[in-house]
Amino acid sequence: MKPRFDPRLYQITALTALLIYGISALHFDVTVARSTLILGVAIGAQALCSRIWGVRFDPRSAAISGLSLCLLLRSNSVVLVLIAAVIAVGSKFVIRWRGKHIFNPTNVAIVALMLFTPRVWVSPGQWGNLAFFAFLIACLGGLVVNRAARSDVTYAFIAAWCALLIGRSLWLGEPMTIPLHRLENGALLLFTFFMISDPRTTPDSRAGRMLFAAMVALGGAYIQFKLFRTNGILWSLAACSLLVPFIDALLPAERYSWNSHGGSPWSVAYSRLLSLSSAPLLRTPSAASTSPKETQRFSIGPHRSSSSATQIGP
């Protein structure tokens, strides 16, 4: 079933709510002014890249990247954070393989800056471990992934991560309060529901996504518990993203596209209008822009065609 709204609008709303909560109640080390600037630069970079690469400008993904950076990346230098916003958006256009960008934009921007300068950091402890808050993000995030139709990667990751944390604690003979405390972490939930769930950078097939989620969890645990580095899952996601083209080659499936999976509310409204105006066929603007070969598959009007998979009505 097609979702009613573009999942990105839910993401933008949820991330904005989290940012407001973070700044006002948790006193995050980021101001409203800096957040606005980051958002502006991310959207500006998107506009510029769209122009250079000659594609239609859509600010939604850039807004998500900008908001995620506001939530995660910290620095004394505003310039470095703005560079992160440009890297995030630019990576989508530059680092591509067979028409698909490789890295989650926010993730690659954070990892790149952490690699090249000691002047940025991510504070995984900034959310605290309040169970109520964990629950709230889980709900908001659950909403997003359900709409994005890629909830499987989220659930596979959280299942693998839970198994690793609980398994390790059982092996060490630690009380269960320890893995539970680690799981009740806002940064983990944010990663699980808002970052790894990005349908554009995860493998195309369901089996591939399961494999990918398990690899990210394993890599994250290795970095955190063997190398004793912070933000293990962020490093692991960036490293595992490099393997997505191989996973897609091994386990091919249909590519995800925001437009083919629901589109914007306006496009949905437009298609509804079309279907109401005597045309018995549900036709979205994205379908209208497909190749002539593809349009032949659509049947318009009362003409019957047994080969048409999308025909509705007589």
Place this chain on the structure above:
Amino acid sequence: MTMANDFRGEPKEFAVVIPVPTVITRGQIHVADKALIDHLDAYSSPRLVEYFDEDPCRVMMYDRSMAPSAMGNAKAAREESRARSLGVTIEARYTVGEYDILILSATQSSGLETWLRENGYTIPPGASYVLGSYIRQNMKFFVAKVNLQEQAKLGFSYLRPIQVAYESPKFMLPIRLGTVNAAGAQELFVYALTRKGRVETTNYRTVKLPSDVDVPIYIREDFAPFYKALFNEQVRKEDMAAVFLEYAWDMNWCDPCAADPLSRDELKKLGVFWLAEENSGGAANAFLTRLHVRYDRAHFPEDLVFQETGDRQNFQARYVLHHAWEGTGDCEAARMYRRNLNERREREAHNVASLTGWKLGEIRKKMNLVANESPGEKKWWELW
């Protein structure tokens, strides 16, 4: 790592068991001068700053530190064969200063627990679970107790801080052993001297204490109870699940300083080994972070894990006193000043109430404040 305890009791009853990531050699252990920690404490303590209002018809500043002081816990090995039969290996044995130190490794927690008990260490019930998880992580145990003869020889009546130097990617502080038998919450201060910037916990929220708040003049005489109440209140507000930042400052300068800055020699004694290589005579490239945490088992189930951030913003918990101008000038500005003064005092009373949870009425009483009244002011209803 420098460990200082405020142990109060018979020195013979004092012992510490600390999990450490590697075997520690004799040269990696040192006993420091207590004054070193006292200086660090005085330098970074939450403090008061005083300002004197100018004659409004036309700011001198000094400060004084009234620091509530900072700093928290269980027979030499009889037979190595007994240790071995329990799966305990005595990796090393040293006497450093007034301490007898053992570095132990173990294969099973029950063996280690038995060995420690047999050798006169008071191990609380339940500790073996905690010891077990450290053993599985291949950690060693640094065990220290006071050598009474050495202490008498050295003539110290107090316990000096123990210093251990080691290299490890594990930037953490084991607190779980300390929570096993503690009757109530424990108090811990962490001072971190780093090259890059502020240190924070990654598995607990690090919260900056409220700072730069105006408080009434009487707090000058009551600063210790004020700060204690303030800290209690902040712990309550955060549901006891946070680590508090009291001080974060570049050691190159302080303005104003609560105490004399630490000398290069003191910094070196505290383990700032990079001073010589980077500045052979200039300023110290060290960043001091002071964290204050009140913890118990329910709220702090896992050990503290730290990270060094790139944050070099200076922060200190400071509370501001404003002395009122007591001149007799009668210009418009002076009249305006007097009108605003009661409002300011009222605000200061509310600040203290909100910071400490003290009752507003009592604060007003101590301030000699009559609510919302300015002497000589006409009330708005005095129209008729």
